Amino acid sequence: MFFHIVLERNMQLHPRHFGRHLRDNLIAKLMKDVEGTCSGRHGFVVAITGIENIGKGMIRDGTGFVTFPVKYQCVVFRPFKGEILEAVVTMVNKMGFFAEAGPVQIFVSNHLIPDDMEFQSGDAPNYTTSDGSVKIQKDSEVRLKIIGTRVDATEIFCIGTIKDDFLGVINDPAST
Amino acid sequence: MAEKGGKGYSLPNKGGKSSLKSSSPKEASLKGKDDTSAKSKRGRKVQFNSEGSLEDNFNISSKSGGKLEIPPAKGDWSKGGKGDNKVNGGTGKPSVAKEPPKLELKIEPELPKNSKCLMDCEAAQMLEGIQEQMVILSEDPTIKIPLSFNRGLQYAKTGSHYTNPQSVRRVLETLTKHGVSDGEICLIANVCPETVDEVFALVPSLKPKWSQLRGPLSDVLSELAKLKHSTSSPSTG
Numbered sequence: 499m500f501f502h503i504v505l506e507r508n509m510q511l512h513p514r515h516f517g518r519h520l521r522d523n524l525i526a527k528l529m530k531d532v533e534g535t536c537s538g539r540h541g542f543v544v545a546i547t548g549i550e551n552i553g554k555g556m557i558r559d560g561t562g563f564v565t566f567p568v569k570y571q572c573v574v575f576r577p578f579k580g581e582i583l584e585a586v587v588t589m590v591n592k593m594g595f596f597a598e599a600g601p602v603q604i605f606v607s608n609h610l611i612p613d614d615m616e617f618q619s620g621d622a623p624n625y626t627t628s629d630g631s632v633k634i635q636k637d638s639e640v641r642l643k644i645i646g647t648r649v650d651a652t653e654i655f656c657i658g659t660i661k662d663d664f665l666g667v668i669n670d671p672a673s674t
Numbered sequence: 675m676a677e678k679g680g681k682g683y684s685l686p687n688k689g690g691k692s693s694l695k696s697s698s699p700k701e702a703s704l705k706g707k708d709d710t711s712a713k714s715k716r717g718r719k720v721q722f723n724s725e726g727s728l729e730d731n732f733n734i735s736s737k738s739g740g741k742l743e744i745p746p747a748k749g750d751w752s753k754g755g756k757g758d759n760k761v762n763g764g765t766g767k768p769s770v771a772k773e774p775p776k777l778e779l780k781i782e783p784e785l786p787k788n789s790k791c792l793m794d795c796e797a798a799q800m801l802e803g804i805q806e807q808m809v810i811l812s813e814d815p816t817i818k819i820p821l822s823f824n825r826g827l828q829y830a831k832t833g834s835h836y837t838n839p840q841s842v843r844r845v846l847e848t849l850t851k852h853g854v855s856d857g858e859i860c861l862i863a864n865v866c867p868e869t870v871d872e873v874f875a876l877v878p879s880l881k882p883k884w885s886q887l888r889g890p891l892s893d894v895l896s897e898l899a900k901l902k903h904s905t906s907s908p909s910t911g
């Protein structure tokens with residue numbers, strides 16, 4: 499789910515960036531340091547939307563660098579347990595399938611796929627119902643529920659399920 | 675025409691098929707803590723067929739030393755986990771027939787208080803505005819547009835089912851007076867449900883207010899249907 503939040507960060511700036519473009523340099527460095535990063539609390543920082551406040555700079559002893567406290571607004575994407583997402587399948591194997599929803603990777607184990615869907619190996623591995631009416635394969639769009647999350651330094655990984663009512667395939671690429 | 679969602683995939687509560695939910699909340703725990711003592715109390719052996727292999731699956735999916743937060747059965751799966759212990763221990767009834775409570779969405783405690791939940795359509799609108807500025811910035815070779823921005827924008831556009839995000843927000847805000855939280859409102863908007871039953875199935879935290887919300891939700895869904903993108907484009911001569 500997307501959120502619009504205000505975060506604060508201490509930015510260190512080298513004296514060579516001081517001058518009339520100090521603010522622009524500070525904002526550029528903030529964007530470079532923050533956009534695309536991921537944290538457990540806030541999720542992925544997708545984009546910075548604005549700067550709320552830049553505090554007074556404090557000179558660090560011995561180095562000459564100056565630390566500025568910067569408050570900024572940003573759009574973040576963070577998955578939550580219990581959230582319903584629409585994801586695109588990227589890989590299918592006998593253990594389950596991997597899907598992507600935005601910058602987040604989700605794995606759905608075969609134990610959390612309905613029992614009437616079976617794995618079919620081959621050039622295009624997929625999970626198919628016994629009557630062949632519903633198929634999950636690469637590029638299929640599925641609606642799933644997040645049941646667990648794990649955060650690494652640079653990404654968030656989730657476990658999902660489609661073994662509930664109103665979950666499963668939305669769009670099969672073979673049928674379009 | 676591919677079906678939306680898996681209506682037919684309701685969970686088998688009864689029967690011997692292996693399913694996370696058909697077993698008791700304790701057996702659903704991946705860690706399997708305290709299972710033996712609980713089993714002996716109830717005096718009935720309940721087999722969780724897929725428990726071991728399920729753990730293996732999650733081990734395969736974990737990459738580095740990051741901790742995988744799967745809610746243990748006693749914790750998030752069941753709010754009254756401790757209460758369930760007392761009930762089972764006292765009455766001795768088998769808990770196989772009990773359906774474990776559904777995982778509920780809890781956003782508010784985990785994010786800063788000044789955060790605002792965005793619907794996918796709102797996020798798409800915001801990110802498209804930023805993308806226009808980024809086109810200018812991308813002419814500078816030293817500036818790289820992060821991959822998560824493109825993925826986030828693409829996801830938001832795909833999940834955006836409505837023509838006017840402001841109207842959608844206005845329609846859904848009417849639910850706040852019935853106690854629906856901001857996160858739940860955004861979830862309803864993102865899911866784009868067709869029926870009231872679908873809303874209650876996908877947002878189980880609303881079920882306690884079923885009688886109160888049924889009417890307003892029905893009205894809201896009919897309003898939202900008018901605001902959806904038309905899926906079929908009219909043919910032009």
